[in-house]
Amino acid sequence: MTKMKVFVTREILPEGLEILRKNFDVDVWTEYAPPSKEIIKERIKDADAILTMLSDKIDAEIINSAPKLKIIAQLAVGYDNIDLKAAKERGIYVTNTPDALTDASADFSFALMMAISRRVVEADKYVRAGKWKVAWHPSMMLGAPLRGTTMGIIGAGRIGQAMAKRGRGFDMRILYYNRSAKPEFEKECGAKRVELEELLKESDFVSLHVPLNDQTRGLINAEKLALMKKTAYLISNARGPVIEEKALYEALKNHKIAGAALDVFCTEPTPADNPLLELDNIVVAPHISSANTVTRTKMSVMNAEDITAVLMGKEPKNIVVGK
Ligand code: GLV
Ligand code: GLV
Numbered sequence: 001m002t003k004m005k006v007f008v009t010r011e012i013l014p015e016g017l018e019i020l021r022k023n024f025d026v027d028v029w030t031e032y033a034p035p036s037k038e039i040i041k042e043r044i045k046d047a048d049a050i051l052t053m054l055s056d057k058i059d060a061e062i063i064n065s066a067p068k069l070k071i072i073a074q075l076a077v078g079y080d081n082i083d084l085k086a087a088k089e090r091g092i093y094v095t096n097t098p099d100a101l102t103d104a105s106a107d108f109s110f111a112l113m114m115a116i117s118r119r120v121v122e123a124d125k126y127v128r129a130g131k132w133k134v135a136w137h138p139s140m141m142l143g144a145p146l147r148g149t150t151m152g153i154i155g156a157g158r159i160g161q162a163m164a165k166r167g168r169g170f171d172m173r174i175l176y177y178n179r180s181a182k183p184e185f186e187k188e189c190g191a192k193r194v195e196l197e198e199l200l201k202e203s204d205f206v207s208l209h210v211p212l213n214d215q216t217r218g219l220i221n222a223e224k225l226a227l228m229k230k231t232a233y234l235i236s237n238a239r240g241p242v243i244e245e246k247a248l249y250e251a252l253k254n255h256k257i258a259g260a261a262l263d264v265f266c267t268e269p270t271p272a273d274n275p276l277l278e279l280d281n282i283v284v285a286p287h288i289s290s291a292n293t294v295t296r297t298k299m300s301v302m303n304a305e306d307i308t309a310v311l312m313g314k315e316p317k318n319i320v321v322g323k
Contacts, residue, residue: 003026004311008020009056010053015301016051016300016304017304020308040060044065048070048311049070049311050072051304052072055249058072071093071306073094077105082094084321085165093306097262097303104291106163107288108160108288109323110163112237113233115144115283116283117139119143119149120283146170148171148172149176150203151175151205151207153177154197154199154207155208156191157210161189163209165188174191174192175188175198177193177195181193203229206243208220208237217241217243218241220243225251226251226256228258232258233259240265240266240270252279253279259283261282262276262282263289268287284288
């Protein structure tokens with residue numbers, strides 16, 4: 001019997017590939033840059049499964065070019081790049097990797113928050129550029145404290161809650177904005193549920209943890225930024241389009257807020273001439289929040305196990321779209 005075929009759109013960590021290779025014919029796109037739409041269509045025309053990245057746009061045209069496709073396993077928690085409706089119509093499972101990256105993501109949100117508020121990146125550049133001429137000065141590179149300040153969590157899912165827990169460890173007060181109340185979270189972190197406007201007005205650090213959808217696209221616009229304190233910082237490793245970048249640029253340039261730290265952009269990779277990159281009061285990263293070896297290994301295994309389950313006629317564990 002010929003083996004079932006799995007197309008993997010990037011070289012994922014080896015543990016996941018080893019699991020897949022036990023049972024299936026595994027076709028891996030080994031180039032560092034993503035395959036084009038035409039290439040994906042060509043490679044999945046006889047595939048039973050595809051393992052995708054958040055940077056692969058998996059639209060109806062791609063889905064419908066694969067008559068045998070049974071599962072789309074996404075190496076991410078977010079799945080706004082996949083046409084879920086088209087998958088559902090075809091009875092194709094969509095799975096993702098929740099939990100595995102919760103701590104890694106929250107760690108990176110916290111790292112971004114520390115980096116912008118204590119000017120870590122700016123300080124590094126300062127030393128390397130030979131600008132450190134005076135050994136010590138009481139007002140050299142003053143930053144903002146964390147203890148006793150307020151962290152505002154927008155989107156109290158797993159990652160938002162994990163970020164809040166870290167803030168709690170630094171004696172920060174926690175506010176959150178979420179569609180539903182989270183009583184356990186409130187108890188555990190002393191978190192208080194508030195309206196978005198109140199959160200923006202009161203927080204010293206606003207951290208975004210919502211998925212990208214019709215309700216969250218452009219959520220942080222000029223009007224919302226205007227509610228924030230002049231001394232406040234905006235942190236995001238959610239999805240780029242949750243923030244209107246032009247509005248953020250204006251707010252940062254005119255010092256309407258103190259700073260921002262972003263791991264995500266409206267277009268990725270963000271062009272080198274993105275005006276945001278001209279500003280000093282911003283720290284940026286290339287969408288690497290889940291990038292630690294342990295986490296990326298776990299993610300590859302979760303996808304591989306879900307693909308194996310579906311191709312063996314069983315239910316996968318991490319269902320976004322099921323039967
Ligand atoms: C990363 O951005 C993810 O959604 O996993
Ligand atoms: C995101 O917040 C998640 O639920 O993992």
